Amino acid sequence: MPEAILRVEDLKVHFPLTRGVMVQRRIGSVKAVDGVSFSLQRGETLGLVGESGCGKSTTALAVLRMLEPTEGRIVFEGEDITHHDVARMRPLRRRMQMVYQDPFSSLNPRMKVRDIVGEPLVVHGLAGDKSKYRQRVADLIAMVGLLPDMAERYPHEFSGGQRQRIGVARALAVDPGLVICDEPVSALDVSIQAQVVNLFKDLQQKLGLTYLFIAHDLSVVRHISDRIAVMYLGKIVEIARRNELYKKPLHPYTQALLAAIPIPDPVLEASRPQQIVSGEVPSVLNPPGGCRFHPRCPQAMPRCAEEEPALREAGSGRTVACHLVH
Amino acid sequence: MAEPLLSVRDLTVSFRTQRGLVRAVDSVSFEVAAGETLAIVGESGSGKSVTALSLLRLIPDPPGRIDRGEVHFGGRDLLKLDDAGIRSVRGDRIAMIFQEPMSSLNPALTVGLQVAEPIHLHRGTPWAAALEEARKLLEKASIPDAASRLGSYPHQYSGGMRQRVMIAMALACAPQLIIADEPTTALDVTVQAQILALLKRLTRETNSALILITHDLGVVARYADRVMVMYGGRIVETAPARELYAKPRHPYTRGLMLAVPRLDDETERRLVPIDGQPPDLADLPPGCAFAPRCQHAMEKCRVERPALEPATAQHFKACFADA
Numbered sequence: 001m002p003e004a005i006l007r008v009e010d011l012k013v014h015f016p017l018t019r020g021v022m023v024q025r026r027i028g029s030v031k032a033v034d035g036v037s038f039s040l041q042r043g044e045t046l047g048l049v050g051e052s053g054c055g056k057s058t059t060a061l062a063v064l065r066m067l068e069p070t071e072g073r074i075v076f077e078g079e080d081i082t083h084h085d086v087a088r089m090r091p092l093r094r095r096m097q098m099v100y101q102d103p104f105s106s107l108n109p110r111m112k113v114r115d116i117v118g119e120p121l122v123v124h125g126l127a128g129d130k131s132k133y134r135q136r137v138a139d140l141i142a143m144v145g146l147l148p149d150m151a152e153r154y155p156h157e158f159s160g161g162q163r164q165r166i167g168v169a170r171a172l173a174v175d176p177g178l179v180i181c182d183e184p185v186s187a188l189d190v191s192i193q194a195q196v197v198n199l200f201k202d203l204q205q206k207l208g209l210t211y212l213f214i215a216h217d218l219s220v221v222r223h224i225s226d227r228i229a230v231m232y233l234g235k236i237v238e239i240a241r242r243n244e245l246y247k248k249p250l251h252p253y254t255q256a257l258l259a260a261i262p263i264p265d266p267v268l269e270a271s272r273p274q275q276i277v278s279g280e281v282p283s284v285l286n287p288p289g290g291c292r293f294h295p296r297c298p299q300a301m302p303r304c305a306e307e308e309p310a311l312r313e314a315g316s317g318r319t320v321a322c323h324l325v326h
Numbered sequence: 327m328a329e330p331l332l333s334v335r336d337l338t339v340s341f342r343t344q345r346g347l348v349r350a351v352d353s354v355s356f357e358v359a360a361g362e363t364l365a366i367v368g369e370s371g372s373g374k375s376v377t378a379l380s381l382l383r384l385i386p387d388p389p390g391r392i393d394r395g396e397v398h399f400g401g402r403d404l405l406k407l408d409d410a411g412i413r414s415v416r417g418d419r420i421a422m423i424f425q426e427p428m429s430s431l432n433p434a435l436t437v438g439l440q441v442a443e444p445i446h447l448h449r450g451t452p453w454a455a456a457l458e459e460a461r462k463l464l465e466k467a468s469i470p471d472a473a474s475r476l477g478s479y480p481h482q483y484s485g486g487m488r489q490r491v492m493i494a495m496a497l498a499c500a501p502q503l504i505i506a507d508e509p510t511t512a513l514d515v516t517v518q519a520q521i522l523a524l525l526k527r528l529t530r531e532t533n534s535a536l537i538l539i540t541h542d543l544g545v546v547a548r549y550a551d552r553v554m555v556m557y558g559g560r561i562v563e564t565a566p567a568r569e570l571y572a573k574p575r576h577p578y579t580r581g582l583m584l585a586v587p588r589l590d591d592e593t594e595r596r597l598v599p600i601d602g603q604p605p606d607l608a609d610l611p612p613g614c615a616f617a618p619r620c621q622h623a624m625e626k627c628r629v630e631r632p633a634l635e636p637a638t639a640q641h642f643k644a645c646f647a648d649a
Contacts, residue, residue, distance in 0.1 A: 051514035159603045189369040194585040194599035223587035260519035262544030266567045269548040276519045
């Protein structure tokens with residue numbers, strides 16, 4: 001088995017809920033991520049999907065150590081980074097970078113593109129002499145499909161797709177092993193999405209990158225991922241290789257999610273069973289007991305309300321947390 | 327063919343901006359039949375929302391202005407009505423559902439009051455009876471425990487429930503036409519499916535026509551009878567949904583179909599992006615707006631704008647190339 005670049009074990013991220021202004025009393029906690037485990041092999045893309053509030057972005061921020069995990073372990077390139085402080089994280093930040101959702105707010109409007117792309121090199125002391133630095137920035141800009149003269153321009157002069165390319169160039173400047181992409185194409189127009197998705201795929205092949213790809217659009221995730229983890233209310237409910245997940249989803253939530261997504265083919269849609277799951281994602285403040293999906297689950301049994309199903313092997317490298325399966 | 331419910335002729339809308347006059351919608355003509363679902367598809371800046379807003383004269387003026395055109399509905403030209411006249415149509419004969427339910431609901435009024443208001447205003451129904459109507463409408467929109475939720479405020483509803491309220495409100499006066507502008511874009515995937523299925527079911531039951539504005543080709547395939555594709559403020563193609571997907575004739579439509587990943591695609595097919603950038607409305611090329619990105623563009627495409635012409639009886643395209 002190839003080496004895992006990232007291992008996350010039973011990760012929990014809880015935020016305290018307080019009351020009072022002067023004297024803050026702790027009255028509970030928001031369990032945004034509540035026991036999440038997965039691993040990522042080098043060169044692989046793991047898709048992380050789920051609806052709002054499922055904890056997918058919080059998981060990403062905890063892995064990057066931009067949030068303090070409450071419990072669990074994060075092992076990156078063989079090093080346990082769960083409780084690393086800022087100073088110990090700094091050299092590691094080179095190895096893990098992030099591409100954000102909104103290419104409009106994640107780029108400094110007062111910086112030229114060449115400075116935005118080159119800044120991580122300066123921060124990490126990798127800039128070298130002037131000519132080397134300039135060359136590296138020019139290479140990065142070319143690598144993401146932008147033109148050399150664009151380096152002298154400001155972010156507002158670019159369209160959404162081009163800005164996302166700038167964000168990618170910046171993330172890749174320090175030559176990271178792991179790139180965490182948080183909804184990187186969801187703010188883009190359909191015709192531009194494909195350009196950026198292809199760019200991610202090409203760069204992965206060229207540079208051997210590992211992606212943790214967070215998105216809510218399951219069509220895009222299927223296209224780009226090797227394996228997919230489905231989250232619901234702070235938990236992973238199912239992990240499987242992409243074709244297995246789409247052909248035979250085991251968890252009722254995965255089934256509901258897939259059934260909800262329309263396919264751009266009217267003939268096919270007319271014959272597709274329209275099983276739409278009822279209800280909405282409950283508040284993370286007060287998640288249901290037992291299996292968190294049971295109040296909406298069309299196949300729920302009495303046991304599901306009582307006992308929380310564990311994420312367990314369900315054959316051929318796939319895992320699922322459901323009493324129906326085990 | 328029977329008289330269409332809505333007939334739009336040569337609608338042209340501009341906005342005055344710092345960069346000059348921007349033509350957001352340019353010479354758009356289309357019809358909607360009674361009970362039909364027409365999807366208007368396009369990317370940001372294609373003019374799909376401005377088209378819809380202009381039908382009810384909801385364009386902020388200034389900076390916007392309807393330059394010319396006609397919107398025939400119920401034997402009248404909506405663009406020629408006075409303010410009182412258009413108000414009597416809005417929410418009564420034609421209702422609108424917006425993308426963001428929180429900003430379309432009044433946070434300081436109870437939901438019951440807001441759903442009852444159009445019934446009271448347009449029908450003259452006394453408030454008590456209108457509130458009873460509102461309860462029935464909320465039930466129809468599958469809001470559980472509707473009677474006790476009449477007195478709740480919008481912030482006490484979830485995003486999906488708020489959009490159900492918007493649907494109940496839109497249906498209040500049994501409109502002949504509902505315009506839904508990206509009604510589910512702000513919602514989660516499973517809730518999206520619930521809301522669209524509800525909207526489709528209720529419009530079918532009441533035989534209301536629906537104009538569904540979306541950028542999602544999957545949503546179009548699931549719900550639309552007919553599709554109108556917009557690009558750079560113009561209609562580039564329009565056809566019955568099945569025909570459009572089976573045989574897209576405009577290079578832009580074909581490009582879109584190849585660019586979107588499909589949930590049921592098992593191959594590792596490489597997506598085929600549409601090269602280049604969406605058009606800048608303040609600086610449109612003189613010819614076809616898609617020409618700079620089009621693989622089939624000819625000399626003619628760069629100087630002359632193709633008109634929307636029939637390829638078959640129901641399939642129209644605005645393109646000089648033969649396809």
